[in-house]
Amino acid sequence: MPRAAPACDDRGMPATTPAPATGASYLKPPDPADPPARKLYRSSEGRMIGGVARGLAGHLGLPVSWVRVVFVVLATFNGLGILLYALFWFFVPLGVGGVSEAKEPRDAKSWLAGRRPDKGQILALIALFIGLGVLVSNLNLGAANAAIWPLLVIGLGVALVWRQADNARRSRWVEMSQGKRFWPIARGAAGVLLVGAGVTGFLVVRSSGSHLGGILQAALAVLVGVALIAGPYLVRLTQDLSAERLMRIRAQERAEVAAHVHDSVLHTLTLIQRNAEDPREVARLARAQERELRAWLYRPEGTGKEDEPTNFADAVRKAAAEVEDAHGVPVEVVCVGDxxxxxxxxxxxxAAREAMVNAAKYGGDEAVQVYAEVEERKVFVSVRDRGPGFDLDQVPDDRMGVRQSIIGRMQRNGGEARLRSAPGGGTEVELEMERVAS
Known part of the structure; x- marks a missing residue:
């Protein structure tokens, strides 16, 4: 019985022969898993002029310095390097690092770097056009050489405007921060001015001095045309920057409110939680926080440490707040006039503050009532508590709080102090001072 043929040859290759390729097999769509074809893009990162050399270096896998040297060497051959660079700059789209921007977005560092004013790029661009001018001037074009420099100035202005649009790509113009918006606007304005100056110079060279009026009209027409073209963009840019500034102000205000709430209100809430078993301390903390928050909300300057009061009503409220914080007794203040x-x-x-201190110390836990009124010729202050009261004649002579700090102080300054108190009936101190004519 003959032996069956082996299933594979000696090298392990399958015995079956693959089907021959047909025309239909070449028309099949490519496999999605296959890597996409590499495309050439100019680089917007680390570029000197247009990103051509860096884009070619990234595409070919070569050091960027080598590509730049090749362009410089080719420029010595009748300007071939400059011509090739200009063609690449015009036809190759801009990407990031030599790849498509949509496939590889920039990180934060490169994005911030792209927003800085690239003085080196501007100087390199000017040097490129000077080189073009020297190159063309050596071509001996005769009378046409007189128009070379105006045309180069026009090209420089157009390139600056084009580079501005290229660097920001319109979608990120509104994202420019306030500190960085000067340079893009300055570059755009410089490009427009250079275009107008170049056209004017070209007309002056091509015309005689007798046609100066027509030349100026033509230059004005060019400038008006440029303004009409750039006007909508400038209006949109101004509106977007104004909206951005308003959003920044609102964000700053929210941050200030959040900082104050964190530093003051949350701190007070923590103290209230720690003293939850002491109702008197909780009430004192709550009243102090309410007073501070009201002062912060309605004070014109908004935040910051309060200055010394300059009017009478603020002085009364400040003294009452200090006594309340120091002794933990509520002090109710009513002010009429100022x-x-x-x-x-x-x-x-x-003297009124000393009366408040005495009322807080000896008036019990009841609230101290303070009434202040400013009249046309005098100022009146009343401090009243509902404590046990006392008899002034029974107070020892060495206790000088009422006699000197209140009564004596008022008498020395031309005022009057009256004290009404009785055991079990509370105490009321009335202070009256004549106003000095202003």
């Missing part, structure tokens, strides 16, 4: 502080009213305020 006037600037002077030396006599400062003395009256010191």
């Amino acid at each position: 006037c600037p502080l002077d030396d006599n009213l400062v003395a009256q305020m010191a």
